[in-house]
Amino acid sequence: EAGVTQFPSHSVIEKGQTVTLRCDPISGHDNLYWYRRVMGKEIKFLLHFVKESKQDESGMPNNRFLAERTGGTYSTLKVQPAELEDSGVYFCASSQDLTDGYTFGSGTRLTVV
Amino acid sequence: RKEVEQDPGPFNVPEGATVAFNCTYSNSASQSFFWYRQDCRKEPKLLMSVYSSGNEDGRFTAQLNRASQYISLLIRDSKLSDSATYLCVVNVMDSSYKLIFGSGTRLLVRP
Numbered sequence: 001e002a003g004v005t006q007f008p009s010h011s012v013i014e015k016g017q018t019v020t021l022r023c024d025p026i027s028g029h030d031n032l033y034w035y036r037r038v039m040g041k042e043i044k045f046l047l048h049f050v051k052e053s054k055q056d057e058s059g060m061p062n063n064r065f066l067a068e069r070t071g072g073t074y075s076t077l078k079v080q081p082a083e084l085e086d087s088g089v090y091f092c093a094s095s096q097d098l099t100d101g102y103t104f105g106s107g108t109r110l111t112v113v
Numbered sequence: 114r115k116e117v118e119q120d121p122g123p124f125n126v127p128e129g130a131t132v133a134f135n136c137t138y139s140n141s142a143s144q145s146f147f148w149y150r151q152d153c154r155k156e157p158k159l160l161m162s163v164y165s166s167g168n169e170d171g172r173f174t175a176q177l178n179r180a181s182q183y184i185s186l187l188i189r190d191s192k193l194s195d196s197a198t199y200l201c202v203v204n205v206m207d208s209s210y211k212l213i214f215g216s217g218t219r220l221l222v223r224p
Contacts, residue, residue, distance in 0.1 A: 033212075035214075042115070042216040042217070043214040045211040045212065045213070048210070048211060055209040056208045056211065099204055100162075101145075101147045101149075101159040104156040104158070106155065106156045
């Protein structure tokens with residue numbers, strides 16, 4: 001079974017530019033999550049999709065972040081325009097059941113300079 | 114106050130030692146509980162779920178005390194390969210289910 005796949009693995013962009021991160025969940029997993037770890041902090045929730053619907057986006061930092069999951073398969077997370085404080089590792093995770101542990105992708109390390 | 118509190122460590126132990134990690138959580142809406150392992154620059158990987166009755170997986174034993182809002186992980190006969198950061202994680206239900214992570218406890222197992 002293929003795991004959760006994220007692309008790119010690394011991205012270095014300048015402040016003010018746009019970056020789009022992609023996540024392919026495990027096939028058949030309705031629940032898809034985005035999390036983020038910024039330097040020196042714990043991993044924090046950003047948002048949760050159930051199929052193509054946003055179930056909870058309470059963790060999104062501000063309106064510079066836009067997540068989509070068209071067709072209920074892969075998801076994208078766009079940051080526009082990027083700021084220095086957006087640097088960190090963005091993890092995607094998926095699960096079949098809401099209370100089970102999730103499977104995480106290997107993350108996208110974003111550096112904004 | 115953080116929702117999930119862990120001692121950051123590091124715990125530096127010799128091979129073969131037994132080591133215990135503790136974690137407390139503050140959200141009484143916590144539904145399920147986990148220990149994840151994270152290696153340097155890698156993603157978190159589920160180590161084990163944690164149940165009130167206690168559960169064991171080989172050298173690893175996890176325990177949950179809901180009354181005290183306390184979770185523990187015991188590693189027996191430590192191996193060099195156990196060196197990693199151990200994340201205490203709770204699944205909380207508010208507007209949806211979401212995982213709340215502790216900052217992790219770093220374990221170094223030396224030869």
